[in-house]
Amino acid sequence: xxxxxxxxxxxxxxxxxxxxxxxxxxxxxxxxxxxxxxxxxxxxxxxxxxxxxxxxxxxxxxxxxxxxxxxxxxxxxxxxxxxxxxxxxxxxxxxxxxxxxxxxxxxxxxxxxxxxxxxxxxxxxxxxxxxxxxxxxxxxxxxxxxxxxxxxxxxxxxxxxxxxxxxxxxxxxxxxxxxxxxxxxxxxxxxxxxxxxxxxxxxxxxxxxxxxxxxxxxxxxxxxxxxxxxxxxxxxxxxxxxxxxxxxxxxxxxxxxxxxxxxxxxxxxxxxxxxxxxxxxxxxxxxxxxxxxxxxxxxxxxxxxxxxxxxxxxxxxxxxxxxxxxxxxxxxxxxxxxxxxxxxxxxxxxxxxxxxxxxxxxxxxxxxxxxxxxxxxxxxxxxxxxxxxx
Ligand SMILES: Cc1cc2nc3c(=O)[nH]c(=O)nc-3n(C[C@H](O)[C@H](O)[C@H](O)COP(=O)(O)O)c2cc1C
Numbered sequence: 001x002x003x004x005x006x007x008x009x010x011x012x013x014x015x016x017x018x019x020x021x022x023x024x025x026x027x028x029x030x031x032x033x034x035x036x037x038x039x040x041x042x043x044x045x046x047x048x049x050x051x052x053x054x055x056x057x058x059x060x061x062x063x064x065x066x067x068x069x070x071x072x073x074x075x076x077x078x079x080x081x082x083x084x085x086x087x088x089x090x091x092x093x094x095x096x097x098x099x100x101x102x103x104x105x106x107x108x109x110x111x112x113x114x115x116x117x118x119x120x121x122x123x124x125x126x127x128x129x130x131x132x133x134x135x136x137x138x139x140x141x142x143x144x145x146x147x148x149x150x151x152x153x154x155x156x157x158x159x160x161x162x163x164x165x166x167x168x169x170x171x172x173x174x175x176x177x178x179x180x181x182x183x184x185x186x187x188x189x190x191x192x193x194x195x196x197x198x199x200x201x202x203x204x205x206x207x208x209x210x211x212x213x214x215x216x217x218x219x220x221x222x223x224x225x226x227x228x229x230x231x232x233x234x235x236x237x238x239x240x241x242x243x244x245x246x247x248x249x250x251x252x253x254x255x256x257x258x259x260x261x262x263x264x265x266x267x268x269x270x271x272x273x274x275x276x277x278x279x280x281x282x283x284x285x286x287x288x289x290x291x292x293x294x295x296x297x298x299x300x301x302x303x304x305x306x307x308x309x310x311x312x313x314x315x316x317x318x319x320x321x322x323x324x325x326x327x328x329x330x331x332x333x334x335x336x337x338x339x340x341x342x343x344x345x346x347x348x349x350x351x352x353x354x355x356x357x358x359x360x361x362x363x364x365x366x367x368x369x370x371x372x373x374x375x376x377x378x379x380x381x382x383x384x385x386x387x388x389x390x
Contacts, residue, residue, distance in 0.1 A: 002147075002362040006139035008077075009130035011085040015077040017139040019146050021365065022062075024070035025373035026150050033057045033145040037077070039350045040141045042188035045205045045215075045343030054080075057142050068146075070371060075142045079135075089130070102126060105327045108335040110316025123327045129338070134252040137351045144354020147361035153373060154364070154380060157224045158357045159183050160349030162191035163309070164218035165201035166208075170194055176224055176305070191219070191346030205343045212319035214342050216253070216312040219349035221356045226295060227383070228303035230363040239299025240363055247355035248310045251348065256311035260294025275304070284388065306360070310352050315341050 001021050008015035037055040055077050062073030079085075087100035104125040107113030116128030148158060159179045163170045170192055178193040190205070192198040201217075208215045231240025245257045265273045276289035288304055295306035317340035324335035368383065370376030 002358070002365050004140075004143045004358060006136055006143070008079075008136065008139060009089065010079070010133035010135035011081055011089055011130060012079060013082050014079055015136065015139040017075045017077075017143050018072050019062075019075075019143050020072040021362075022068045022070070022073060022146060022150060023365070023370045023373050023376050024068055026068040026146075026153065027066060028059070028063045028068060028073075028146060028149050029066060030057060030059060032149065033059075033075070033142050036141050036145040036148075036350065036354070037138060039183075039188070040138060040347050043191060043344065043346035044189050044202055045208075045341060045345075046347070047339050047341040055138050073146055075139070077138050077142060089126075104129060104336045104338075106324045106333050106336045107327065108317060108338075109322045109324060110313070117327060125327070125336070132252070134344070134351075137252065137347075137354075140358075141351055141354045144351075144357045147354070147357040150361050150373075151357060151364065153377070154227075155225045156227075156360065156364075158221065158353045158360065159224075160191070160219050160221045160353045161193050162201070162217060162345045162349055163220050165190055165192075165343060165345055166204035166215040166217065168197065168200045168204055169218075170197045174220075176222065179222060188346055190343075191349055208342050214315035214318060214340075216314040217343065217345035217348075218309055218311050219345055219352055220307060220309045221248075221349065221352045223295070223306040223356060223360055226301045226303070226306050226360060227380075228301055228387070229383070230301040230360065230367055231296070231299050233298035233300055240301060240359070241296045241299050243359050243363070244296075244306070244308050244356060247359045248308055248352055251310065251351055251355060253312045253315065253344070254310045254348065254352075255313045258294075258309040258311070259296055260307050261292040262294075265292060301363075306356070308352070308356055310348060312345060312348050315344065 003021060004017060004019045006015060006017045034056050037057060041055060058076040060074045060076055062068055062071045088102040107117065107125045112128050112132035113125035116132060117125050122128065161174060161179050161182055174193050182193050190198050190201040192201055204215055232238040241259050248254055248257045273292050275291055275293050278287045280287055291304040295301055295304040317338060321334035321337050324333060326333045368376050368379040370379055
């Protein structure tokens with residue numbers, strides 16, 4: 001079973017991630033992990049921190065001579081900002097260390113600050129926000145790069161693009177080639193494949209900058225070449241649509257998820273939104289009239305592209321602070337301000353890719369198993385043969 005964990009605080013020494021369950025023999029390169037980390041840091045609308053941090057991963061376990069060896073893979077990503085926080089967030093309580101804390105006693109609406117303080121019995125939201133912060137997603141992206149490394153061996157590719165920023169929406173269908181071209185760009189604006197719509201998106205972010213506001217948006221993750229048969233209809237927690245939805249909604253600031261064209265379907269008559277079934281005799285394979293289901297029927301992949309969208313709320317931290325209450329005095333006071341992003345939709349797309357890749361890799365290994373890549377490949381080849389002769 002593939003499972004991952006992350007640890008680390010936003011201004012702590014480092015982020016740590018482990019991934020257990022990858023077969024031995026999967027090629028892993030630090031460059032490709034670092035490239036994914038770089039992609040997570042791009043996009044118009046990011047705050048000052050992205051300028052301080054250029055994330056790089058250290059692979060400290062589970063990979064030897066550029067291949068997995070079957071044991072847990074462990075990754076460290078150091079926080080470059082740690083040097084400014086050693087006094088405020090020391091691991092050990094030393095004399096005088098109380099004075100140099102950077103406490104947050106005015107919880108910020110839209111964050112875990114207040115709920116977390118009530119739950120963990122802190123009067124300083126620093127201890128909550130350090131972990132609730134989306135800085136943690138750097139670790140998820142590093143793990144996602146490992147999941148992608150496995151999937152790539154089976155020609156399965158997972159990418160994303162932005163289809164909405166504020167009220168601006170890309171309305172046209174987007175071919176896979178355009179998403180691939182977008183992923184190769186060296187400069188990322190808002191991650192939209194259409195330059196004209198992207199400029200409209202930029203105008204929305206500019207307005208937010210001007211007015212001290214923030215914006216949310218919608219990203220779409222597409223997985224190509226996913227074989228039919230991942231996930232299962234047999235139980236609620238084996239359904240892959242539900243597992244993907246959880247993975248995407250677990251991301252900071254994601255408040256909604258859409259599989260395929262769910263919203264359009266909900267507003268249409270049933271006759272208008274089905275993916276009809278056809279058969280190509282020469283190639284001996286089933287084809288579909290459309291892919292509104294986003295590659296999933298009954299919680300099982302059906303061989304079409306898997307398509308999942310994430311809906312991001314606008315970033316909650318505003319330059320004009322919101323009303324809050326001081327945890328010590330209980331007096332009305334303005335919420336604390338932490339350096340903040342204005343828009344993060346392209347970055348969220350990259351994190352969404354990572355989460356989708358992890359879920360797909362897990363489902364893939366559930367179906368095909370294997371302690372070594374060669375064994376997984378043999379099992380997969382047998383299934384491909386079964387599909388051919390179906
Ligand atoms: C890539 C990324 C970067 C983010 N950066 C910020 C930020 O700079 N400031 C902020 O207030 N929220 C930011 N957020 C959102 C918060 O982390 C998130 O809203 C908060 O943790 C509360 O969680 P919830 O919105 O899921 O309830 C970011 C989210 C993502 C995905």
